[in-house]
Amino acid sequence: MDVRTRWNSSFDMCSCYLEQQAPVYAALVEMKKVSDVATLSESDVQNIENIVEVLRPLKTVTTMMCSQKHPTVSLIHPLKEMLLGHLQISPSDNSLVSDIKKAISSDLKPRYSDANILEFLLQTSALDPRFKSLPYLDYDSRQKSEAPDETSPSENPVATIPTLEEGEPPLKLQKEVTRTSNGGALADLFGDIFVARAEPPKTSIDMMTAELVSYKEEDCLPLNSEDGCEVSDPLRWWKEREDKYPLLSKHAKRLLGIPATSVASEWVFSTAGDVVTAQRACLSGDQVDMLVFLKQNISIPNDLF
Structure with a gap:
């Protein structure tokens, strides 16, 4: 599951292991094959839990920045500073957690x-x-x-x-x-x-x-x-x-209309690749545009399922 070119794959791999550890172990015990499987020690599991806690904010940030709605460029600097603050080394961190925080911080700061x-x-x-x-x-x-x-x-x-357009009065x-209480004639004539x-x-x-x-x-x-x-x-x-x-x-x-990442536009190309396949090569250009548009914009309520 850990893929270098896929964001958050390390976090997903560790989280999935922690989530599935108990049922997998129970199944192995039931099958009486525990001795045939190399399991992680208690310290290894503790290290994985620490790694997940360090990587969790990165998962949240990247997921937010990859969303198709509201990933404005104004998010970049606040999120970067938040991550750097989260990656500050604390006295309770062990050597593994400290090394991970140093590695991520050194890559993020520049x-x-x-x-x-x-x-x-x-x-x-x-x-x-x-x-x-x-x-x-x-x-x-x-x-x-x-x-x-x-x-x-x-x-x-x-x-x-x-600036002010030409021809505007200087x-x-x-x-x-100021009108008098009895409605003076001058005020009525020249008031406007x-x-x-x-x-x-x-x-x-x-x-x-x-x-x-x-x-x-x-x-x-x-x-x-x-x-x-x-x-x-x-x-x-x-x-x-x-x-x-x-x-x-x-x-x-003008500034907030700038997207923070190109992920959303890349997803559109991926959607087009899913629509136009060898089995659907007869689709016209207009049909492809309509199908991609519906895929990217249609919203189906959850209560319909």
């Missing part, structure tokens, strides 16, 4: 360490309403990720937001009308067009900054969805608030 990639991942995590507080970072790193860099606007994602008039004060319009930077301040005051999105889904959807969160955050939502949806 990943996504490029400055540009790391900055991008932090931006996407900050725009994800589930991780916008960045609790896994130290204070200095959190402040650097949350605050826009005003000294270099060309590198700031805020600068990518389009001043946005704010109407402040009277301007008490003219103020210059806010720039896109100012509007984006105001949206960022309001966004930081929002409660974090729960990790589990309220509608019963296993994972909450940050893109739906931004869709529902695009009127409140017109500039920030565009930037967030």
Whole structure:
């Protein structure tokens, strides 16, 4: 069962052994062939249990990242930091567990360490309403990720937001009308067009900054969805608030629309390979497209079976 090119095969193999150990042993005792089988010692079984505990979070992370719904790029950095924290060596770890943690940590730490990639991942995590507080970072790193860099606007994602269109009036008039209690004639005549004060319009930077301040005051999105889904959807969160955050939502949806892995698209190719076989070589292209679409999107309730 342990395959080098298959994720989690080591974890699945060890978990399956622990799960099936008792019935297999009972069957061997019944068959009176225990002496003919090389069994694991108690210390070996304890080591397997420890290995399973170390690898369990990796199983959870990879399964989540391979899901076809909500595997946004904003998950990469929080999950990496969570795994590195889990792989910290504790005094209670034996030599085998310590060696496994060191091996996995040494392979994981250099990943996504490029400055540009790391900055991008932090931006996407900050725009994800589930991780916008960045609790896994130290204070200095959190402040650097949350605050826009005003000294270099060309590198700031805020600068990518389009500015005011040409032909817009240079001043946005704010109407402040004070009507008398008896409904004065001047107020009635000029109330709709009277301007008490003219103020210059806010720039896109100012509007984006105001949206960022309001966004930081929002409660974090729960990790589990309220509608019963296993994972909450940050893109739906931004869709529902695009009127409140017109500039920030565009930037967030552009970044959070990037998938974290290519697994989902590879599964589509695998599905197409299962549909088009030697026995079904007469299927037309349109039929293949329809069958693949149904396979990837149809949802059959469990109560039908």
